[in-house]
Amino acid sequence: xxxxxxxxxxxxxxxxxxxxxxxxxxxxxxxxxxxxxxxxxxxxxxxxxxxxxxxxxxxxxxxxxxxxxxxxxxxxxxxxxxxxxxxxxxxxxxxxxxxxxxxxxxxxxxxxxxxxxxxxxxxxxxxxxxxxxxxxxxxxxxxxxxxxxxxxxxxxxxxxxxxxxxxxxxxxxxxxxxxxxxxxxxxxxxxxxxxxxxxxxxxxxxxxxxxxxxxxxxxxxxxxxxxxxxxxxxxxxxxxxxxxxxxxxxxxxxxxxx
Amino acid sequence: xxxxxxxxxxxxxxxxxxxxxxxxxxxxxxxxxxxxxxxxxxxxxxxxxxxxxxxxxxxxxxxxxxxxxxxxxxxxxxxxxxxxxxxxxxxxxxxxxxxxxxxxxxxxxxxxxxxxxxxxxxxxxxxxxxxxxxxxxxxxxxxxxxxxxxxxxxxxxxxxxxxxxxxxxxxxxxxxxxxxxxxxxxxxxxxxxxxxxxxxxxxxxxxxxxxxxxxxxxxxxxxxxxxxxxxxxxxxxxxxxxxxxxxxxxxxxxxxxxxxxxxxxxxxxxxxxxxxxxxxxxxxxxxxxxxxxxxxxxxxxxxxxxxxxxxxxxxx
Numbered sequence: 426x427x428x429x430x431x432x433x434x435x436x437x438x439x440x441x442x443x444x445x446x447x448x449x450x451x452x453x454x455x456x457x458x459x460x461x462x463x464x465x466x467x468x469x470x471x472x473x474x475x476x477x478x479x480x481x482x483x484x485x486x487x488x489x490x491x492x493x494x495x496x497x498x499x500x501x502x503x504x505x506x507x508x509x510x511x512x513x514x515x516x517x518x519x520x521x522x523x524x525x526x527x528x529x530x531x532x533x534x535x536x537x538x539x540x541x542x543x544x545x546x547x548x549x550x551x552x553x554x555x556x557x558x559x560x561x562x563x564x565x566x567x568x569x570x571x572x573x574x575x576x577x578x579x580x581x582x583x584x585x586x587x588x589x590x591x592x593x594x595x596x597x598x599x600x601x602x603x604x605x606x607x608x609x610x611x612x613x614x615x616x617x618x619x620x621x622x623x624x625x626x627x628x629x630x631x632x633x634x635x636x637x638x639x640x641x642x643x644x645x646x647x648x649x650x651x652x653x654x655x656x657x658x659x660x661x662x663x664x665x666x667x668x669x670x671x672x673x674x675x676x677x678x679x680x681x682x683x
Numbered sequence: 684x685x686x687x688x689x690x691x692x693x694x695x696x697x698x699x700x701x702x703x704x705x706x707x708x709x710x711x712x713x714x715x716x717x718x719x720x721x722x723x724x725x726x727x728x729x730x731x732x733x734x735x736x737x738x739x740x741x742x743x744x745x746x747x748x749x750x751x752x753x754x755x756x757x758x759x760x761x762x763x764x765x766x767x768x769x770x771x772x773x774x775x776x777x778x779x780x781x782x783x784x785x786x787x788x789x790x791x792x793x794x795x796x797x798x799x800x801x802x803x804x805x806x807x808x809x810x811x812x813x814x815x816x817x818x819x820x821x822x823x824x825x826x827x828x829x830x831x832x833x834x835x836x837x838x839x840x841x842x843x844x845x846x847x848x849x850x851x852x853x854x855x856x857x858x859x860x861x862x863x864x865x866x867x868x869x870x871x872x873x874x875x876x877x878x879x880x881x882x883x884x885x886x887x888x889x890x891x892x893x894x895x896x897x898x899x900x901x902x903x904x905x906x907x908x909x910x911x912x913x914x915x916x917x918x919x920x921x922x923x924x925x926x927x928x929x930x931x932x933x934x935x936x937x938x939x940x941x942x943x944x945x946x947x948x949x950x951x952x953x954x955x956x957x958x959x960x961x962x963x964x965x966x967x968x969x970x971x972x973x974x975x976x977x978x979x980x981x982x983x984x985x986x987x988x989x990x991x992x993x994x995x996x997x998x999x
Contacts, residue, residue, distance in 0.1 A: 441949070520784075521788065521790040552781075556778050557784060559782070566859075568778050586774045590868070591865075592866070595860065609920070644789070644823055646820055647806060647819040648819040649816050649817070650816065650817060652953075655956050657975055657977050661979045663981040666990035674995070677978070680939075682939040683905070
């Protein structure tokens with residue numbers, strides 16, 4: 426099987442700061458693989474371990490994406506090759522622009538059997554890009570996939586919806602967005618980390634794909650701000666455990682929530 | 684031509700809320716509302732009662748998945764040119780929204796929390812960065828495609844005898860198909876956090892899986908459910924995923940939320956903002972959770988929790 430797994434490289438959401446003027450900043454943040462995508466990578470690697478073939482990881486993003494640490498990190502998790510589309514314009518890309526870029530890259534990469542995505546990105550969590558890419562490529566696409574197998578050349582998946590689990594079947598090629606509970610990603614072994622530096626990496630620009638993403642913009646961002654905070658009392662208690670516990674229980678009792 | 688605001692959800696309760704949002708937009712734009720439904724005619728009647736001015740009927744077919752109606756939906760959007768298509772943020776709704784957007788070459792505004800109409804244009808406010816920020820967006824081309832979650836917009840008062848025009852849409856055969864082999868019941872949920880009146884929520888400050896035992900003991904004394912932050916459910920796998928509170932997990936609205944060893948990252952706290960009273964235990968005085976708590980105990984959870992259990996037992 427020829428599997429492409431897409432991932433996003435994001436500033437660690439835990440490093441987000443709200444500046445005094447209310448602006449959101451990721452200054453000094455560490456960039457990491459969006460953790461929801463680790464399950465997609467693991468799923469791809471396991472399918473190839475079972476059925477043979479090749480896993481190519483694919484991502485589009487700004488400069489940070491092509492850091493050697495980032496490239497090593499993804500390749501140490503099992504993919505055989507890496508394709509990156511690096512352009513500063515990707516910093517502010519909306520889901521449609523990102524989907525167009527990934528679809529164009531996949532077309533340029535050639536034949537594939539399966540494209541995998543995570544459940545959503547760790548920063549924006551719109552859960553849209555995989556579905557849009559699948560549709561743009563004209564292949565069957567579905568989200569919320571909690572189990573995947575290939576039987577006699579047909580793709581069989583379990584999709585965990587709000588009500589039930591749908592067992593769905595289709596032909597390859599196809600595209601899937603997998604849930605976080607589909608599998609437990611393994612930790613890269615020392616051997617895989619050493620191998621990662623020798624695996625082939627291809628870097629393209631948007632011009633290589635013949636795309637002008639600015640022309641693809643369908644929405645305009647008017648404002649980004651911190652959400653309205655709920656005012657809290659912020660009463661802090663410290664001291665002997667038995668005493669502070671009594672104080673807390675007295676407060677909660679007065680609030681009528683005990 | 685009158686602008687129409689379309690809604691589509693396979694869930695009738697969500698459809699009612701979508702029609703509430705659609706009515707707001709229709710009034711702002713000087714337009715009307717319409718619901719897209721599939722299944723028996725009664726579903727259309729329900730949509731009229733919920734506030735639809737018009738119903739587009741996608742067909743009766745029980746054997747189709749919602750997603751099979753995508754080409755019919757695309758054709759209808761191109762023919763009738765609605766100003767907006769609002770879809771319920773279920774897995775099916777998100778899938779349909781994304782695929783529709785791809786065909787129409789646009790983005791989707793996901794999980795809208797608020798709408799406004801300015802100078803005849805729709806502005807949508809939605810959460811980004813795991814709830815750490817809100818973003819206001821304006822679509823540059825109609826229709827706006829948006830997904831709306833359950834419990835965000837209010838349904839309109841039911842109109843008992845309401846009726847309206849029903850337009851039958853022709854079914855367009857999809858090019859790509861998923862064959863639905865079977866539907867299996869989901870494994871029963873062990874917990875319903877969204878409905879819990881009290882929630883005890885251990886976080887990363889808990890050192891060992893065995894230590895969760897005292898959290899359950901405390902929860903039982905309080906009559907609370909046990910929730911958790913993401914690392915405990917995904918990564919450490921100490922608790923099932925349905926106990927996870929936060930951006931991709933449950934949003935709770937209890938009378939009392941008690942965070943224990945929870946640092947207070949936005950990805951988690953976005954899920955607790957609707958709690959009436961927030962209390963927290965953390966040994967780090969600077970932990971962000973204290974900024975968002977009514978009552979905080981600065982102390983070692985391994986001393987505080989046993990003391991709390993003793994005190995609650997004594998009060999019984």
